[in-house]
Amino acid sequence: MKELLYFSVKVYFHVLLSIFFREIEIVGRDNIPPYGPVIFTGNHANQFVDALILMCTCQHPLSHMIAEKSWKRPVVGHLAWAMGCVPVKRAQDSAKPGLGKILIERKDSNVEKEPLESNKEFPFAKVSGLGTKFVMELKQGDKIRFQKNIVFKIAQVDSDELLFLEETEDTIKFEFPKEPVTYEFLKRVDQTEVYGAVLERLKTSGTIGMFPEGGSHDRTDLLPLKVGVSLITYSAMVRDGVSIPIVPVGLSYYRGHRFRGRAVVEYGSPIHIDSSTVEAYKSGGPEKRRVVNDFLQE
Numbered sequence: 001m002k003e004l005l006y007f008s009v010k011v012y013f014h015v016l017l018s019i020f021f022r023e024i025e026i027v028g029r030d031n032i033p034p035y036g037p038v039i040f041t042g043n044h045a046n047q048f049v050d051a052l053i054l055m056c057t058c059q060h061p062l063s064h065m066i067a068e069k070s071w072k073r074p075v076v077g078h079l080a081w082a083m084g085c086v087p088v089k090r091a092q093d094s095a096k097p098g099l100g101k102i103l104i105e106r107k108d109s110n111v112e113k114e115p116l117e118s119n120k121e122f123p124f125a126k127v128s129g130l131g132t133k134f135v136m137e138l139k140q141g142d143k144i145r146f147q148k149n150i151v152f153k154i155a156q157v158d159s160d161e162l163l164f165l166e167e168t169e170d171t172i173k174f175e176f177p178k179e180p181v182t183y184e185f186l187k188r189v190d191q192t193e194v195y196g197a198v199l200e201r202l203k204t205s206g207t208i209g210m211f212p213e214g215g216s217h218d219r220t221d222l223l224p225l226k227v228g229v230s231l232i233t234y235s236a237m238v239r240d241g242v243s244i245p246i247v248p249v250g251l252s253y254y255r256g257h258r259f260r261g262r263a264v265v266e267y268g269s270p271i272h273i274d275s276s277t278v279e280a281y282k283s284g285g286p287e288k289r290r291v292v293n294d295f296l297q298e
Contacts, residue, residue: 005082006061014056017049022260026057028267033245037202037236038270041229042249043222044211048076050251054209055083057265063201064209065194065228069093086197090214091143091186092151098144100131101180104165125152125171129161130180138163141188146181150174168224168293191228198232203240208232212296230292233273234281245270271298 063084071087145151152165213223248268255261280287
């Protein structure tokens, strides 16, 4: 019955999309593996239309990863269940304003009090608090957000008024405000259960749809990709010995917010992890972070 329900919902949305768009052009459909587990990753320009277009243009039954916040909504949540979606708890959905204000400055690796786990590739950012309660609110692994979509991971909390942020290739380009600013904190979310559900679907030749930017936006360039897709792919190799092909999907809209616009869906060539990097992933620490980021870059 669920397979019939999936097919019925797919036909319904296919008709709706055909009415709204005057044309949906599909490029590179031959790049989609004909069988076996696949992960589809796309850019995210529209919160719900992207997933529907991907579902309607892909010949495989597709299970999307959907924010738990959307999963709990009436109608949307019921449709997500019918389509076999996997709910994901996101840190940003439970963001809370932090006490006081923060002043952030970059420091090299020779500062007197640096984080215990030194990041040799990039320097850490030092955060000084004004009226803050870092020890009560935050811990290593949590995140700080300010200026919408600017998120940094906490490397170490030293006191109520001192902590360090973890810099990466993406965050190193950001220029911190010169004056103290307000901030929000995002508690670390354990995705073990979610990843387990995804791995079980992939193990049984299921297909997963993901938008690794983590949220929809109207920019012309990609936001920094979240590591989830890379962690899932490596976990499938380590746990089940399965090399999951990742098919990148480009979604482009021309007059997309207007009736009878045009959409182009481009399926790229499948990408596989390099099996020689698995041991580095299993070793954890900086080596794991390196191969994960290298795979995201690819």
